[in-house]
Amino acid sequence: MSRSAGHLIVDTLAEHGVERVYVVPGESYLDVLDGLHDAAIRTVVCRQEGGAGFMALAEGRLTGRPGVAMVTRGPGAANAMIAVHTAWQDATAMVLMVGLIPHRDRGQESFQEFSLDGWFGTTAKGVLTVEVADRAGEVIAQAMHLAASGRPGPVVVGLPEDILVQLTEAPTPAPRPVARPSVDADQLERIGQLIAGARRPLLIAGGDGWHGSTGADLATLAEAAGIPVAADWRAYDAVPNSSPAYAGWLGYGRADTLASRLFEADLLLFVGCGRSDVLSEGYTAGFEPTTVVAMPDPQALMHHGRIDELVVAGPATAVDALFRLGADRLRGERGEEWMRLLAADQRRFSQPGPEHPPEGVDLGVAFGVLAELLPADRVCTYGAGNATLWGHRHLVHEAPNSLVGPRNGAMGLAVPAAVAASLVHPDRTVVAVCGDGDFLMNGQELSVAIAEGAAPIVVVVDNGRYGTIVTHQQREYPGRVSGTDLANPDFGAFMRSFGGFGERVETTDGVRGAVERALASRTAALIHLVVDRETVPAGTANAVDAEFAGARP
Template identity: 40%
Template structure:
């Protein structure tokens, strides 16, 4: 008879899960055994945070939950950063934790943690099996919770003895909940509002994070001639070259752009939660602006921004129900104005600095060398800012970034992207403040022969924090600068040929390293002075 672990693995395989990431532990040996002959590629990572970040990137690329496995206690603590990232990013993620034996639960056993208390506040579901027949039911419930509504992280605590027990019960039959459709009367109200608005903005979020969603968004925007702004760090859901692309809602939008957005006479917020950064610190939509808010989870409706129309519905289903209509004649000029503001913000004026290259020039050169189906993965840090404003992404290109701002995301996500998309160029941007957090995941790239293009910005400091420090305490540097190892030797230890970029004249060599087959490490001497206030 199958074990509970085998039942769990069979369920995942039946849902199309073909890859999982892990740092092994003795607390889930039975699960590793069940995976031995399963049609699921098991990737062995070097850190639990790296495993979780890789699973998030894989989920972003497949639309299915990313799956990663860790051991109890310390392993689960290391995994927490990925759970938080998945919640902030609205990504379906399943964490499987090997737990202490069932008889030892809640006895403060070695490495025991109550994961309901630990993760229950920000994860969509936390379940714990105490008997083998519960495992199939719990994995089915966890899968559904990760995917339904606003996607997010779920956790299963699986005692090691329970996993190894025989399990007669199979996973229950179920289907994911059908996304809610808007009522015809609401569709008619939205259509009327759109037809009358001369200065509308379509704010698009996670609800379009699929190939079908991107295509539907493009068709809808063109049919209604709607300027499109994307929510925080979701540049790749809409063609940045389109005359309707008005930019992203980022950490600090230019004043002229913010003023223009504040003058919109209708904001159609689709598939977004209207969270902190997207709303510019909860300041936009401004009081009095007309807002139509569509989000599959009603808890995000009217919680901070009262909406004229608030729908707990699927954004793609809604726009499919909205027929094209004649638009007011003033809308063309409005779209052109927003586009001009965005294009102006994309410009980079070359300037020399004594301590290195301004990274905006580097990012633009990377964008010019990126193939039509290229993938950019980014770590968190100031070096990444130009990739959001100075690089334009076309349909077919992907941008995988931590919306949560979690450092350490870059390299693991590049590993996952290169595994998932063989043959596509994957450029991994990371700073010297983050590379050593999860850079050890390059060992997986060595093991799997993955041609990652590592782009490393070296400025000898945590620039994002240094900027805040200079604003609050000018000239008093404390805790934000550091020394680096020899990254050339470090990269070569992972088999990466090294290209150095010290001046503007070295940028063509960098572009050639990106275009050339095989892995590469591009080490950029980056100016800290260029980003300081």
């Protein structure tokens, strides 16, 4: 069957189970857009390439299948770079397709020409280009496989405009299977001995790949073995937060008590993640204990410091291996005191309560209301900055794949991720939490929610400034805060202008009614919380400080 290379690309995506692609259209890949016209794949038209990339990233994290974004040449690719960097540092599978200038025009500073390899070569797992029409499907199949295999990450594919329209009789390639490594029996025996012999072990779950019952199974096993389970930064949905073994998260905004336990633990068992700078208090904590790492990357690029055993496996394989050892074997002579101590610390830390700001909305109360009224199976998406920490602390997770946040700290992810999450899970409530600075970086993507019938709820915390940077300035340059003030609109009116529900809330008493009305609207909704300018997260020594002062006991 003869068809264009662009149509073969679309057929290959469909063969790989892709349900949605997030696009900002461009003349450089018109033939792919034409192929999508009659395809079962849903084409989600976005307003800016960074937003499209973040939607693809969210799709990848929530489904375990690489999310796909499509953008055009130089300017479009430049805007999409933020999503590629986030997917790279977050180890999340996504494929970015970039329309390119025709082959014949290369090397002449043609309109919007740029170097695909030069831009993305150090920030992606692979950079591929469709050079021959007959291989268009193979290149896409390779990209989808590479993005999902080993340590997941972004793959960038160049689509030259003239190649896309060439005809080919090449067949649609089938998906390549992703290898699932097994754990060596001798190594598993050594790991079992290390865990059984530990008096104060700490299991740390993180990364992507926590699908189905994997996290719940791990929590059940850990509880029976007396092992507390902490989560890596913005991976709190890895295990049910109601588990008696759950000890909270490490990284920005964590409880001081949990950070101090890194200095008390005698064994660290990482599953799905490694000892990164955020998790380890800026490369200062948790380097001395015996360390077992289970991650799908044989190079362990994101792990620093000691490794006594490295298991090349994702969460599902690692958890299955631990189950083969059994809880009794893993417990050894250890009691439950250590596990119960850490779990009790987290329960105290996560309880919402009034913080008594001098004016504006009390976020301690507001997020308590959200925790009460939002369904238990909610999906939470986050941007970056201080404003998100109330959500991390008080909006717990019981279901896997229910959190999308930029582990690399990229701003502007919350809204597009919430739009994608609402499309992936139309039967679940999706809530985005972001600050005023973060929101307007990609707030325009709310128009995509309205166009697509998605219904996320966006909570915007407005203190009229880049609050995270102000905190750093107050510490490093006391009395000399500058370059951080923001002039904000009425964000509720902004949402209403798109046709959704929007409400501005200036007092704590108004929060409950606003949340109830947003939930009842059954459309895209926004709740604008106006807070005191000096509001900062309470109860943590490291709300924004990568040095984590005060963590060491």
